[in-house]
Amino acid sequence: MSNSLPELHLVAAARPNLPKLAALWHALAARPGLCRPLLLHTGQHHDPAMFGTHLADLGLPQPDHALGIAGGGGHAAVTGRTMMACAGFWSAWRPAMVVVAGDVDGSLAAALAARKLGIPVAHLEAGLRCGDRDMPEEINRRAIDAVSDLLWAPDEATAARLLADGHAPGAVRAVGNAMIDTLLARLPAARARPLPEGLVPEEYGVVTLHRAANVDHPAVLARLLSALGVAAAALPLVWPMHPRTAKRLQEAGLALPRGVRVLPPLGYLDFLGLLARARLVATDSGGVQEEATALDLPCLTLRPSTERPVTLEAGSNRLVPPDRLAESVAAVLAGHWPAARPIPLWDGRAGARMVAHLAETLAPHLREVA
Incomplete structure (x- = not known):
């Protein structure tokens, strides 16, 4: 060049x-x-x-x-x-x-x-x-x-x-969506990555939480942990934890509930491979909402609003308050979740x-x- x-x-x-x-x-x-x-x-x-x-x-x-x-x-x-x-x-x-x-x-x-x-x-x-x-x-x-x-x-x-x-x-x-270009190009390599020990495809959910509104206030974070614990009774959850979130948990003296397993931060391919073989994801990340939609993976967004409303319209993503998380997990496991509709221009x-x-x-x- x-x-x-x-x-x-x-x-x-x-x-x-x-x-x-x-x-x-x-x-x-x-x-x-x-x-x-x-x-x-x-x-x-x-x-x-x-x-x-x-x-x-x-x-x-x-x-x-x-x-x-x-x-x-x-x-x-x-x-x-x-x-x-x-x-x-x-x-x-x-x-x-x-x-x-x-x-x-x-x-x-x-x-x-x-x-x-x-x-x-x-x-x-x-x-x-x-x-x-x-x-x-x-x-x-x-x-x-x-x-x-x-x-x-x-x-x-x-x-x-x-x-x-x-x-x-x-x-x-x-x-x-540039994220979808990358996902489509890298998905075969991601699926070839081994899952963390003990995980079986379709038999776990993924958690990601890092937004200030969710993790910076001990009372809010405690409510989310409680909701995750109830949900994990129905489906084991794995949480690749952002260092900032780990710090907030330590500062607040909060313990993880039973059934929630913490993983270290993952590289792109390892995380995409984890997400692609999950049963669902609970998240506050905008990018994960997009990735889940492209993967036709049920996405439970733990926020009151989203800057990606197109994912809600596609049917794959729902805004879920913490006290409705276990109910939403049960709906996914019962098959009461529509297939994602294609989004125009998300074509790679x-x-x-x-x-x-x-x-x-x-x-x-x-x-x-x-």
Whole structure:
């Protein structure tokens, strides 16, 4: 790939960014004459369990640049440190465009730093809204959309919302779901991974919980643990636990209920293999809601709202309050759960659609270097 091509910096801050960026990375690799993509790691997730193994699992290279901005200190501290580091880096090494994914603090910081330097920004997974303006992720996604030049939405309804908000038609593109590109490409390898010892396919459920609203308040977390314990009496549950959640459990002095087994954080392929052979998943993760829908896996979302309403419409996902969790598990085990309906554009071609939109946008740069 020629170094005279315009540079595209793909910003990876936290682990959930990587499967989304992987779809774009591999689509760009299939079109080598368009631009020179570089992977920039801010450092929000930096340990091997939370980041390193994902790169190999997703076929991504080691980051071209690592800013070393560790998490900790609260949302404002992470955002501020990352914004300053990105601004310093891009003042010396200016790309044609910056791509940020999702709604983590590092993505917001990178988007703000780029735009204040006059560098165009593309938001991968634009337009999602859950309606809870106090949720940190909701604040981030709204702010990123506000400053982005290209907005890649996962479905037509989300793209229509962005247009209704006043974004220019040429800036908005319904490209599909990048997470699903990666899932479809990696699913055979994930299914080939061995399950943790003692687990039998279709005879366990998966739990993931990490949202502040669920794990930062001891009383709320205790209620969730109690609900998981009741549900685990009907179906054993395995919980690949986020380090942040483990810390909150320890701080609150809370014990896991019987029937709930904790696993360490898993790499992408190991987690996808675990999810693909489960009977159900109980989660507060947006990405897991999407993955479960693609896998036709019953998803019990332990939140009052979701920024992925398309998964509710597909029938695979339901919003479940903790006191209804055992009832919902029983409904799944009794077969009272519909098959997921296909979602348009979730077809494994989101990366190609993003690249097509980039080709239109980068055309002036290509003429300049021709």
